[in-house]
Amino acid sequence: MVETTGGGPDDGTAEVLDRPLPDGVRRRVVQIVSDGFGGLTIGELPAQLRQYARFAPNRRAKFAGNAMAAALESDPLFRQRISEKLREAQPELCGALDSGSPPPAADPLDVAAAAYVLRPAGWVKLVAAAGEEAQRADAERADEESRAELERLRTELERARDQHRTEAERLRAELESAKREAEALHRKLRAALSDVKRGDAALRKVQGEIEALRAEGQAQVSAAESEARRLKARLGEVEAALEASRRAAREGRSVEDMRVRLLLDTVLDAAQGLRRELALPPVSVRPADSVDAVEPGRMTPKDIAARALSEHDPAILDQLLALPQAHLVVDGYNVTKTGYPQMPLEKQRLRLLGQLSQLAAQTGAEVTCVFDGAELAAPVLLAPPRGVRVLFSKPGVTADELIRQLVRAEPPGRPVIVASTDREVADGVARAGARPVASAMLLKRLS
Numbered sequence: 543m544v545e546t547t548g549g550g551p552d553d554g555t556a557e558v559l560d561r562p563l564p565d566g567v568r569r570r571v572v573q574i575v576s577d578g579f580g581g582l583t584i585g586e587l588p589a590q591l592r593q594y595a596r597f598a599p600n601r602r603a604k605f606a607g608n609a610m611a612a613a614l615e616s617d618p619l620f621r622q623r624i625s626e627k628l629r630e631a632q633p634e635l636c637g638a639l640d641s642g643s644p645p646p647a648a649d650p651l652d653v654a655a656a657a658y659v660l661r662p663a664g665w666v667k668l669v670a671a672a673g674e675e676a677q678r679a680d681a682e683r684a685d686e687e688s689r690a691e692l693e694r695l696r697t698e699l700e701r702a703r704d705q706h707r708t709e710a711e712r713l714r715a716e717l718e719s720a721k722r723e724a725e726a727l728h729r730k731l732r733a734a735l736s737d738v739k740r741g742d743a744a745l746r747k748v749q750g751e752i753e754a755l756r757a758e759g760q761a762q763v764s765a766a767e768s769e770a771r772r773l774k775a776r777l778g779e780v781e782a783a784l785e786a787s788r789r790a791a792r793e794g795r796s797v798e799d800m801r802v803r804l805l806l807d808t809v810l811d812a813a814q815g816l817r818r819e820l821a822l823p824p825v826s827v828r829p830a831d832s833v834d835a836v837e838p839g840r841m842t843p844k845d846i847a848a849r850a851l852s853e854h855d856p857a858i859l860d861q862l863l864a865l866p867q868a869h870l871v872v873d874g875y876n877v878t879k880t881g882y883p884q885m886p887l888e889k890q891r892l893r894l895l896g897q898l899s900q901l902a903a904q905t906g907a908e909v910t911c912v913f914d915g916a917e918l919a920a921p922v923l924l925a926p927p928r929g930v931r932v933l934f935s936k937p938g939v940t941a942d943e944l945i946r947q948l949v950r951a952e953p954p955g956r957p958v959i960v961a962s963t964d965r966e967v968a969d970g971v972a973r974a975g976a977r978p979v980a981s982a983m984l985l986k987r988l989s
Contacts, residue, residue: 578627
């Protein structure tokens with residue numbers, strides 16, 4: 543309960559407010575104090591409010607609201623000064639309150655706040671009536687919100703019912719369609735069973751015909767065997783006559799062979815002379831150059847797993863590379879992972895390519911080294927060594943597939959050797975006509 547002191551029994555200052563000041567009335571009271579605050583001097587302000595003298599009205603109401611409300615309640619002189627400022631700002635409202643007849647059109651909260659500051663006779667009733675009016679307004683607003691929410695829920699319920707009816711109709715239509723399909727399938731099943739029965743009957747008929755044909759075939763085989771024996775006897779006679787003809791032809795063969803050899807030498811000499819006359823350059827483009835791949839300097843390769851095959855004698859590799867026009871295709875990372883996996887990838891490539899360059903110089907064979915570059919993300923700065931073609935697979939293409947493309951690009955009959963311990967690669971190139979060798983064999987030969 544809040545009590546006020548000072549004044550006589552006629553001015554209302556002795557009246558007591560038996561309930562807390564309503565929030566709406568309190569906010570209006572703080573605003574009135576804040577508005578009148580600026581018109582007072584520092585000396586006219588209570589000591590606890592002087593620190594807010596230079597604040598703007600809105601900022602003063604925000605930060606000094608509690609202090610101003612307490613000073614208004616406890617300091618009659620400060621309340622009197624604020625009352626004077628209020629009378630200057632709202633003379634009509636204040637005059638109506640002094641006469642005991644507040645304007646009917648005025649806001650109840652403004653009337654209650656002004657009555658709280660001025661303290662005319664009956665101000666407690668005005669404050670209580672304003673609080674009740676605010677509560678009634680809040681209740682009406684809550685009731686309106688409840689009715690609006692109820693209407694929204696009813697609308698959503700109707701929409702949900704409509705959706706439910708639509709979904710139920712759709713499901714009934716699908717059920718009817720499923721029933722019709724099931725009936726059609728039953729009819730097809732009965733027709734299929736009838737076809738199976740007819741097929742069984744036809745099968746039994748065919749089996750009988752096969753037995754008859756088998757018996758007829760046995761008779762024909764017997765007749766064929768007799769005919770074969772007769773033909774063998776006749777073949778012996780023909781072979782004897784052929785041998786006699788061969789002996790008679792050998793005497794004239796030497797002359798014919800001499801003529802054929804003379805014609806062959808003439809053709810060879812003419813071909814060599816034609817090549818000298820045309821000054822044909824040596825072949826510089828190889829089938830492997832036509833395969834689409836990533837060249838060094840474009841992308842960085844990733845590692846591949848090494849799958850081991852059995853090792854063989856490296857002397858076999860020397861024999862293969864000694865064949866005319868031999869082409870050695872090397873699965874790069876497969877070999878380096880087998881020989882020196884602890885080294886960084888860049889050093890693995892440099893070491894292998896240097897050794898392959900020496901091998902190409904020693905054997906004169908064409909050498910192509912393939913590295914897996916399916917997921918390269920940066921350029922690889924690499925200068926291919928002399929005598930070695932270096933290729934990286936394109937994104938989305940593995941080194942294994944690039945090796946198989948190289949093998950398929952070669953003409954039939956050319957010796958192609960593929961160095962890899964990958965079983966899938968070895969089997970694939972073997973089917974394409976190439977000779978797979980283990981990576982360990984190449985490493986022994988390079989060392």
